[in-house]
Amino acid sequence: MQKALNIDPAKCTGCIQCELACSMEHTGSFNPSKSLIKVFKFHDQGRFVPYTCTQCAEAWCMQACPVDAISMDAINNGAKIVADSVCVGCKVCTIACPFGTINYVPDTGKVAKCDLCGGDPKCATACPTDAITFVDASSTGLEKMRNWAAKTDSGASAQA
Amino acid sequence: MAWTRKLLRVNLTEGTCTSEDLNMQWAQDYLGSRGLATKYLVEETDPMVDPLSPDNKMIMATGPLTGTCASTSGRYTVVTKGALTGAIACSNSGGFFGNEMKNAGWDMVIFEGKSPKPVYLMIENEKATLVDAAHYWGKSCWDTEEGIKAERQDPQIRVASIGVSGEQGVKYACIVNDMDRAAGRSGVGTVMGSKNLKAVAIRGTLGVRVDNPVEFLQATDAGKKVLAENPVTGQGLPTYGTQVLMNVINEMGAMPTRNFKEVQFEGAANISGEKMHEVRADGTKNLVTNAACYGCTIACQRVSTVERTHYTVKDRPQYQGASGGLEYEAAWSLGSECGVDDIEALTFANFICNEQGFDPISFGATVGAAMELFEMGVLTTEHTGGIEMNFGNAKALTDCAELVGKGEGFGKEIGLGSARLCEKYGHPELSMSVKKQEFPAYDARGIQGMGLTYATSNRGACHLRSYTVASEVLGIPEKTDPLETDGKAGLVMAFQDATAAVDASGLCIFTTFAWSLEDIAPQVNAACEGDWSVEKMLEVGERIWTMERQYNLAAGFTGKDDNLPKRLMKDAAKTGPAKGKVSGLDKMLPEYYEIRGWDTNGVPKAETLDRLGLV
Numbered sequence A: 001m002q003k004a005l006n007i008d009p010a011k012c013t014g015c016i017q018c019e020l021a022c023s024m025e026h027t028g029s030f031n032p033s034k035s036l037i038k039v040f041k042f043h044d045q046g047r048f049v050p051y052t053c054t055q056c057a058e059a060w061c062m063q064a065c066p067v068d069a070i071s072m073d074a075i076n077n078g079a080k081i082v083a084d085s086v087c088v089g090c091k092v093c094t095i096a097c098p099f100g101t102i103n104y105v106p107d108t109g110k111v112a113k114c115d116l117c118g119g120d121p122k123c124a125t126a127c128p129t130d131a132i133t134f135v136d137a138s139s140t141g142l143e144k145m146r147n148w149a150a151k152t153d154s155g156a157s158a159q160a
Numbered sequence B: 001m002a003w004t005r006k007l008l009r010v011n012l013t014e015g016t017c018t019s020e021d022l023n024m025q026w027a028q029d030y031l032g033s034r035g036l037a038t039k040y041l042v043e044e045t046d047p048m049v050d051p052l053s054p055d056n057k058m059i060m061a062t063g064p065l066t067g068t069c070a071s072t073s074g075r076y077t078v079v080t081k082g083a084l085t086g087a088i089a090c091s092n093s094g095g096f097f098g099n100e101m102k103n104a105g106w107d108m109v110i111f112e113g114k115s116p117k118p119v120y121l122m123i124e125n126e127k128a129t130l131v132d133a134a135h136y137w138g139k140s141c142w143d144t145e146e147g148i149k150a151e152r153q154d155p156q157i158r159v160a161s162i163g164v165s166g167e168q169g170v171k172y173a174c175i176v177n178d179m180d181r182a183a184g185r186s187g188v189g190t191v192m193g194s195k196n197l198k199a200v201a202i203r204g205t206l207g208v209r210v211d212n213p214v215e216f217l218q219a220t221d222a223g224k225k226v227l228a229e230n231p232v233t234g235q236g237l238p239t240y241g242t243q244v245l246m247n248v249i250n251e252m253g254a255m256p257t258r259n260f261k262e263v264q265f266e267g268a269a270n271i272s273g274e275k276m277h278e279v280r281a282d283g284t285k286n287l288v289t290n291a292a293c294y295g296c297t298i299a300c301q302r303v304s305t306v307e308r309t310h311y312t313v314k315d316r317p318q319y320q321g322a323s324g325g326l327e328y329e330a331a332w333s334l335g336s337e338c339g340v341d342d343i344e345a346l347t348f349a350n351f352i353c354n355e356q357g358f359d360p361i362s363f364g365a366t367v368g369a370a371m372e373l374f375e376m377g378v379l380t381t382e383h384t385g386g387i388e389m390n391f392g393n394a395k396a397l398t399d400c401a402e403l404v405g406k407g408e409g410f411g412k413e414i415g416l417g418s419a420r421l422c423e424k425y426g427h428p429e430l431s432m433s434v435k436k437q438e439f440p441a442y443d444a445r446g447i448q449g450m451g452l453t454y455a456t457s458n459r460g461a462c463h464l465r466s467y468t469v470a471s472e473v474l475g476i477p478e479k480t481d482p483l484e485t486d487g488k489a490g491l492v493m494a495f496q497d498a499t500a501a502v503d504a505s506g507l508c509i510f511t512t513f514a515w516s517l518e519d520i521a522p523q524v525n526a527a528c529e530g531d532w533s534v535e536k537m538l539e540v541g542e543r544i545w546t547m548e549r550q551y552n553l554a555a556g557f558t559g560k561d562d563n564l565p566k567r568l569m570k571d572a573a574k575t576g577p578a579k580g581k582v583s584g585l586d587k588m589l590p591e592y593y594e595i596r597g598w599d600t601n602g603v604p605k606a607e608t609l610d611r612l613g614l615v
């Protein structure tokens, strides 16, 4: 079964534990500036939105890469993975991606994007409020469906 | 590791920024943040210095856990000699500023001297520059933060700044970061203003490392689980914030009302955490959501709006968005202390405190004192510029907030703080303060331990130096009788020392509703070199406390300043469970001195100093 990150911004408190877990996993230090998931704060609205790569089926970045450095990891939930040994740092993928979720890293001279941590995304584990979960890729809408289902009239109220 | 081992020294007189190695022996003895910064201040300044002179220094400091993934690890501390108190000042703030300083590679920044003209400090990792801030002088904290981010085209910069009140010398000005988090008390923003330092802006991308990452992740995970499962940190604080206390404290008759004349407020329910959840006439609620500081898995912050039809914001769209909402202390000081129960007016006044950078506790309590002086006829509309300063007048409260924010008219008087205001008008006994710092929201007649807490607090009256409310009200770690004085000396000392250690680590004190040092020491131990046991943490806490005491004694304070206003010692509570009670400070204080190893004048004995390595 393929799994996907599922993000529910309404549950996010803006604590950025996801960014800390991501940067620790990928760089060995706590460094939000290096996190591949970002939490955006809309101060005047009191809203927080975690945002990262959705692993597009036909990924723009993968299509655009002139040296085929980005490939699909079929075993790992279809994650699009950057091979550092192949990437030449041309940044064409960063232009191609409509969502901005693949970025150049000056320290390494390569691009970096979410790789789903080899099938165990650390952001989802770290999230204290379940705003980020890692669920069946074909049922990311399940919780929303359940919430709406709960609102449908029960037989009792229909009779009343 | 955990410490970056580097400090930045900024000489504002000379305009220089230099990097220095951190004194690692001191780091082992004082841990970080509050402890380590105070050690530097003690070593480098004369305690008799005028707080507003260039010879006073101001230190912004992180702890070893700041910037890690430990829950609540975003905090930083401002240490200086306080403008309000003339005592050691140490104000702590959350948000996302402390972690950014750490990520830029600095454990602390020491500011000395005074800039010849307004400047802000820009830190980009190892690069630090003083930048002209003439165009921000006269601007609010909000405009300054937004302006610097826009000017530098980097929304990821974190900013801590002072508002107009800090520039104008309001005695309780604070330093505001991330729009609505503040190093709030004792006038640390006033000191910053006296140095012509408008703001500190930081962008850090170096990463924060810990000594033993595997052990650290285990220890911090275990800690987070404890926070999540605890009813206060897992449920109460996220749902109601600190406002969870409003109805509880009022019912137990420990809610100071109308400048401490009474101990219960008839309007408490109207300004409570529950009220913030109620749907208003226009279908919205005061509370928009809760929110977290950096790395915090509790998320106690309130994000609120003022009802759009309210007189304060009706024609002013800039105040109609969401911003930091009422915490319990502010709801009390702006509300019950002034007899005002209009929660929208309180929320607005709180916005202004954040926007212009002044402490809502001291502000509200000073308005409360002014209201009493007004009702006595000592202050008249002549003094107030026409404001009818009666208790309960919401408009008077919000007008005063705006005037303090602009440093205009009667705002100048309110900006003095209650001690100087009451002194000026011939009634020093009406200032509800210790060491000129106003009380927070717990009456010492109904919660006896808090009387000793206030009287002995090194930074002037404060709840965050030993929050015995946890034990006396909530039963954490065990229940003690709030009306009893027996055993409170030991309780206060234990809380004071543990709190100093928690502050020094870089964590938020709210974790201690669920965590003891047994939960915290393993996190510090995994992050830092050295052996960090519970015993060592406590020893460090006691050392910090005693060092602060020594500073104050050298600054001219004596045991006589370990005192409470007459009102709490002589006028008994009139209603509620504490009816007939006054503070039993006289019973607790001698015992406190004794167990602290201080003489009968409150001076630490030679053997105590020797034991703590403070000679």
Ligand code: SF4
Pocket (backbone or CB within 6 Å): B072, B073, B094, B095, B291, B292, B293, B294, B296, B297, B298, B299, B300, B301, B508, B509, B510, B511
């Ligand atoms: S408990 Fe509240 S104040 Fe403390 S770090 Fe968390 S959100 Fe900030």
